[in-house]
Amino acid sequence: MDWSTLVAPQLRALKAYQPGITAEKLRRESGLTEVFKFSSNEAPIKPSPLIEAAMCAALGNANRYPDAQALLDKLAEHLGVPVASLALGNGSIDLIEGLVRLFVSAEHNVVLSEFGYSAYPAFVLGQGAKIRIARSGANFGHDIDNLLAQVDADTRLLLIDSPTNLSGAELAYADITRLLEQLPPHVVVVLDEAYAEFAGNAEKTAKLPQRYPNVVITRTFSKAYGLAGLRVGYAIADAGLLGYFHRIRPPFPVGGVALAGALAALEDSAHLALILNATRSGRQRLLEALAEEGVTVVAGTGNFVLADFGPAAKPVYEGLLALGFITRAMSAYGLPTHIRISIGAAAEIEMLIVAIAHLLQAHLNPHADQRHSALVTS
Numbered sequence: 001m002d003w004s005t006l007v008a009p010q011l012r013a014l015k016a017y018q019p020g021i022t023a024e025k026l027r028r029e030s031g032l033t034e035v036f037k038f039s040s041n042e043a044p045i046k047p048s049p050l051i052e053a054a055m056c057a058a059l060g061n062a063n064r065y066p067d068a069q070a071l072l073d074k075l076a077e078h079l080g081v082p083v084a085s086l087a088l089g090n091g092s093i094d095l096i097e098g099l100v101r102l103f104v105s106a107e108h109n110v111v112l113s114e115f116g117y118s119a120y121p122a123f124v125l126g127q128g129a130k131i132r133i134a135r136s137g138a139n140f141g142h143d144i145d146n147l148l149a150q151v152d153a154d155t156r157l158l159l160i161d162s163p164t165n166l167s168g169a170e171l172a173y174a175d176i177t178r179l180l181e182q183l184p185p186h187v188v189v190v191l192d193e194a195y196a197e198f199a200g201n202a203e204k205t206a207k208l209p210q211r212y213p214n215v216v217i218t219r220t221f222s223k224a225y226g227l228a229g230l231r232v233g234y235a236i237a238d239a240g241l242l243g244y245f246h247r248i249r250p251p252f253p254v255g256g257v258a259l260a261g262a263l264a265a266l267e268d269s270a271h272l273a274l275i276l277n278a279t280r281s282g283r284q285r286l287l288e289a290l291a292e293e294g295v296t297v298v299a300g301t302g303n304f305v306l307a308d309f310g311p312a313a314k315p316v317y318e319g320l321l322a323l324g325f326i327t328r329a330m331s332a333y334g335l336p337t338h339i340r341i342s343i344g345a346a347a348e349i350e351m352l353i354v355a356i357a358h359l360l361q362a363h364l365n366p367h368a369d370q371r372h373s374a375l376v377t378s
C-alpha cells in the first residue's frame, strides 16, 4: 500500500518529530545496563510520597470516568485566575494542538519563530495552513520586531515558546506586552510556557489573558512538577475562547490517576521546591564544568543548557551515547555544533562531567588511551 498518495498532500513531506531517545531504547539497542538520560528536559527526581499516595488512591476509581474539578479549582487558586479561564490537556502539547485546530484553517498562516519548538509545524500543516517563520534573535530567542513583521492579513495565530525549548531564552514581560499591544486583533497568540516555573515571569504572565483576551498561556506538569509521564498540561485563556475550545475537545482528556497526581503536586510545594533547587544547583555545576572545559553555553533559563562544543560536538554526542549518556544533538535544528543537556541528578551530572572532559580530551588528542567504561563506572 502506498500511503503517500492518501496522506493529506501538505503532510507528505513532513518529517516526524524526533523525541529524545528513551533510556529503555538505548538499553535495548546497546546492551548497556546503566543508562543516564539528559535529553528530554524531564526532572530527575521521582514523585514525592504524597504524590504517589494520591495516585495510588485514584487507582481504585479507575472504573469511573474522571472528574477534573478539584484540580481546576486548585489551579485557579494557585494562579490567582478565574476557574473558567482554565482548561486541562493530555500534556500541554495536546492543548497547543487543539488551539491550532480551533483557530487555523487552510486560508490562514501561522507565525512561528526560527528556533521555536519543533513540534509546532506539523499542527499547522495538518490544517493545510501556511507557516511564516520569524528570524530568531539573541541566544536563539524570539525577536518581537521580526515576529510582528511576519504578521499579515491572513495570520490567525502566533505560536512561541518562552523560555524556549532550544536555549531557554526568555522573553521579557515588557516585550510580551509590546507584542500583544502591537498585534492586530485578528491574531491569537499562544504563549507556550512549559518552563515557566524555572523563569521569572510566571506570576505575571498567568494574568495576561485577563488583560489581553487574544493570548492563551499553556503550561505543564511535565517539567518543574516532575510529572512528564502523567501527561497533564493546562491552558489559561479568556473564558469566551474556552467556550469554543471545549466544543472541539475529546471528552476526558486527562485520566483520573494523572489528575490526582497533578493535584497532589500542586499541594506539595516542598516537592516543587526540591526540583527547582536541584535544577538550580545542577545547572550551576554543569555551567561551571563546561566553562572550565572552554565550552560556550547559551544564556537562558530552564532545566537544561544549550552548549556549543564546536567541532567536538559530534564525537562528544556519540561518545556520550556509547557510554550510556543520552543528550540531545542539535543538528536536526540546524545547529550541528550544539548539544542540549537536561539537568540530571547531582551524581549523574558528576559522571557526565567526567565523561565530557574525557571525550573532549580524546577529541583534541585522538591517540591518547580511551578507556571510557573504566571512567564511568569509577
Ligand SMILES: Cc1ncc(COP(=O)(O)O)c(C=O)c1O
Pocket (backbone or CB within 6 Å): 040, 041, 090, 091, 092, 093, 094, 117, 161, 164, 165, 192, 194, 219, 220, 221, 222, 228, 231, 232, 233
Ligand atoms: C516548549 C515546550 N512546549 C511543550 C512541551 C510539551 O510538554 P508536555 O509534556 O506538557 O506535552 C515541551 C516538552 O518538552 C516543550 O519543551
